[in-house]
Amino acid sequence: MQAHETQTAEKATYANRLPAGKPLKRKAWKRLGLGLLLLLIAGGVWLTGLARSLDPQTHFRSLAGNALTVPLPVAPEDTEPASSDAEPSGPSNFPAERSAALAPSPAAAAASPAPATASSSFNVVLIGTDTWGDEHARADTIMVAHVMPEKRKVNVVSIPRDTRVYVQGVGYTKINHAHIVGENKGGNRQGTLTLVQAVSDFLGIPVHQYMKTDFAGVIDFIDSMGGLDMVVEQDVTITPEITIKRGAQRLDGQHVLFLARERYTLADGDFGRQREQFRIVRAAAKQLLRPEHLPDLAGLLRTGRDDILDTSFADSDLLSLAWLFRGMEAEDFTYEQIPGKDQFGHDPLVGDEVYYWSADQGQVRSIRERLFQE
Structure with a gap:
């Protein structure tokens, strides 16, 4: 009995000697666990909010009411291009028809942004200098895309670089x-905006975003992905030594740049070149989102931004676009070109008669109604 009492007393004495914090060890772990739980919840809420903000269906919804350009009034032509007996040419799903030049609507002529809508669709001009x-x-290179995030569809139209338009x-x-008219007035960005405005006036549509690159940008971006599968x-002959x-x-x-620029050895010349440019853009978007590229997608997009001369897209816009294009197939893209005919007419910049591609305005109206309106 005396030994038992002695052991009990020793245990009590040992307990009294323990640091004050030791009995709280279990409580400390509880606090740490609670803190980690709260951190995980907060992180989950943040990631959920980030995912929602990058979801293309919601991310681009505000663009509908914030166009960079809207069609401005276009002065009538004082003189028509020199007469031509050639029939309108170029690919088209509709019979050729003639009409007056596209007239902007009163709202567009006022150059005020369109009211916000529930649609997330937007128009972007792609430019290669x-x-x-x-x-x-x-x-x-000039392409105009109507992007429809809710439908996961993209309509693309190429505009021939020799198309006669009002600037x-x-x-x-x-x-x-x-572009060069704007550059002479205000540098690189003004060149972009002057071209984007001309596109807006020509097609009669608002433009919400743009992206521009040059020869070096194309080469660097394709090489950063390890090349482009096409x-x-x-056979496309570039020089006697390069095919x-x-x-x-x-x-x-x-070689991607060679393919994008070549037209002389193609059966339909510049129209063939435009098709190759579209196919290059589509292939690049698809390849960028291959599984092997996804871990470094942010890095590739940063590289792409470095190769872009001028763009209105923010980094978050590019990530949202990447989300949109993931899983899209060739059938999700609709592609058309501007029908018209070869003509000659006076150019105020050159001060002489020059070659133009004279667009069939009835077909331009049809393209606008079918591909740029929902």
Whole structure:
């Protein structure tokens, strides 16, 4: 009995000697666990909010009421292009018809942003300039995309660079002249905006976003992805020493640029070149989102932004676009070109008769109604 009492006393004495914090060890772990739980909940809420903000169906909804450009009044032509007996040419699903020049609506003529709508669809102009560096540039490639996030569809139209359009403050000239006109007035960004306004006036649509690159940007971006997988529809001879063979192959940035620029060896010339440019853009978007690229998608997008000369897209916009394009197939893209005919007419910038692609305005109206309205 005495030994038991002695052991009990020793245990009590030992307990009294323990640091004050020791009995609270279990409570401390409870507090730490509660803190981690709250952190996980907060992180989950943040990630959920981020996912919702990048969801294309909601991310781009505000663009409908915040167009960068809307169609402005276009002055009537003082003189028509020199007469031509050629029938309208170029691919079209509709019979050729003639009509007056597209007249902007009163709301568009007021140049005020359209009211916000429930739609998340928007229009973006894609521009490729014909330079390698800082020199003044013309627009070598012009494509306009109507992006429909809710339907996961994209309609794309190529505008030939020689298309005769009205450029504000200049008059009727080639659409690829619009960029250099703006550059001469206010530098690179003004060149972009002047061209985007000419596109808006020509198609009679608002433009919400734009993206512009040059030759070097194309090469660098394609090479950053390790090349571009393409199915080339025919042999394309660039020089006597360089031919891009028909069939499936991986092209580096230089050969992608060769393919995007070549028109002389294609059966339908510039229209064939426009189709190849569209196929390159579609293939690049699809390849960017392959599983092997997804872990470094943010890095690739940063590289892409470095190769872009000018864009209105924010980084979050590019991530949302990547989300949209993931899983889209060739049938989700609709592609058309501008029908018209070859003509010659006076150019106020050149001061002489020049070659134009004279667009069939009835077909332009049809394209606007079918591809840019829902």
